[in-house]
Amino acid sequence: MDIFQAIIIGLVQGLTEFLPVSSSAHLIFAQQALGVSEVGLAFDVLMHVGTLVAVIVYFFNDIVNMIKGFLLSLVDLKNGNFIGEIKKDPYKKLAWLTILATIPVGVVGVLFNDVIESMFKGLTIPAFLLLITGCLLYASQRMNSGRIDVRNISLKEAIIMGCGQALAILPGLSRSGTTIAAGLFAGLDKEFAAKFSFILSIPAILGAAVFQLKDLSGGSIEIGACIAGFVVAIISGYLAISVLLKIVREKSLDIFAYYCWIVGIIVLVGSLIL
Secondary structure: OOHHHHHHHHHHHHHHHHOOOOHHHHHHHHHHHHOOOOOOHHHHHHHHHHHHHHHHHHOHHHHHHHHHHHHHHHHHHHHOOHHHHHHHOHHHHHHHHHHHHHHHHHHHHHHOHHHHHHHHHOOHHHHHHHHHHHHHHHHHHHOOOOOEOOOOOOHHHHHHHHHHHHHOOOOOOOHHHHHHHHHHHOOEOHHHHHHHHHHHHHHHHHHHHHHHHOOOOOOOOOHHHHHHHHHHHHHHHHHHHHHHHHHHHHOOOHHHHHHHHHHHHHHHHHHHHO
């Protein structure tokens, strides 16, 4: 893999990790189009770390406050006023809900990793599931009351979004798209659903990278290509978060539903013909 291919893959990773169009499907499509049969596990981990850096930088203040809230809540637990303080402090609540909502994706990732990996070898399944992503985005906006935010979100809504994230391990189901759609189905405010989706991605991306490390071996790595892809993944990931939050605030997510349908149909038909 040369530097140009690494830049393209880093760009695709950064944009599609956070835009609701499925990073796994687009990475498969991009690798096929570029003629890259295998990017290498080290490069794959690096791309995940790049998108992790992007979301941490974007939500840095929120993350710092959540960490503080989590540590303070441990003191509350010791003092016997855990529940009362959780209700008062949104960052304490958000920290614990993020931890609990991450459990489903961790369980699915560990138990079904081999089965899911086998689905990444062709185009048909990712293309079909990309169509499903479009349907989820389209339907969820029309069934959303949009009244729940950080002040009144409960464990139920957080777990619903966590289960959506767990389903998105499948190639073609967008992680951000599925979690946002799950949040909208659960009644979350659209902007808060998007923000919570991004925050949920932090332990999920970190966990995926750490899980891959156990299979990491030596091998030859083109340092220039890795650095280029890593930097592009950070920049494009940061921009993708900014763009999606702006669209969520001012417009509809239908544009992403239409995009998923168009790309899914093109790739599905093309894969069946070829």
